[in-house]
Amino acid sequence: MKALLIVDMQKVSFTAETPRFNREGVVKNINEIAEFFRKKKWPVVFIQHDGTGTNECIPGHKDWELLDDLNVEEVDESISKTANDAFYRSDLEDYLKAWKVDHVYITGCATDFCVESTLQSALAKDYYVTAISDAHTTADRPTLTAKQVIDHYNWVWQGMLPTQGELTVKTTQDILAHDIR
Secondary structure (H helix, E strand, C coil), X not given: CEEEEEECCEHHHCCCCCCCCCHHHHHHHHHHHHHHHHHHCCCEEEEEECCHHHCCCCCCCHHHCECCCCCCCCCCEEEEECCCCCCCCCCHHHHHHHCCCCEEEEEEECHHHHHHHHHHHHHHCCCXXXXXXXXXXXXXXXXXXXXXXXXXXXXXXXXXXXXXXXXXXXXXXXXXXXXXX
């Protein structure tokens, strides 16, 4: 079973002070992939950061909400996290086990923090992992543009050795055209 993980696509991460690379394109790609997963009856999981411990991004507040242009359906799951790694002390792994998921597709924000941490953790837990190269985003960093960060991580992920299974990096169109099993 496959599942789509959508990490931290929350209003707090997409403000005028924190512009993200290709925001509209990333949201469009996530929406297309999520619809594809729903048609296959594969789980779509929205993971939201809960920053209650640092008095920011508090559940129920506007900044904690998902972006308005993300398509969220009643069948989708919402899981809260408190660290970069979405598996850390969250319900994510229990949820995936209940669905007998062995392959996760990872999207979201921010490439170099929560997306990367969640991807690494999924590998360490022996999931098959697909990073969707055009469905994750980040902001410019002091020494690299956001596009350079994204390109760098897509390159790193392509060269990583998984603990078990496989790690692939695919575009949205590759998934929509070829991931039919």
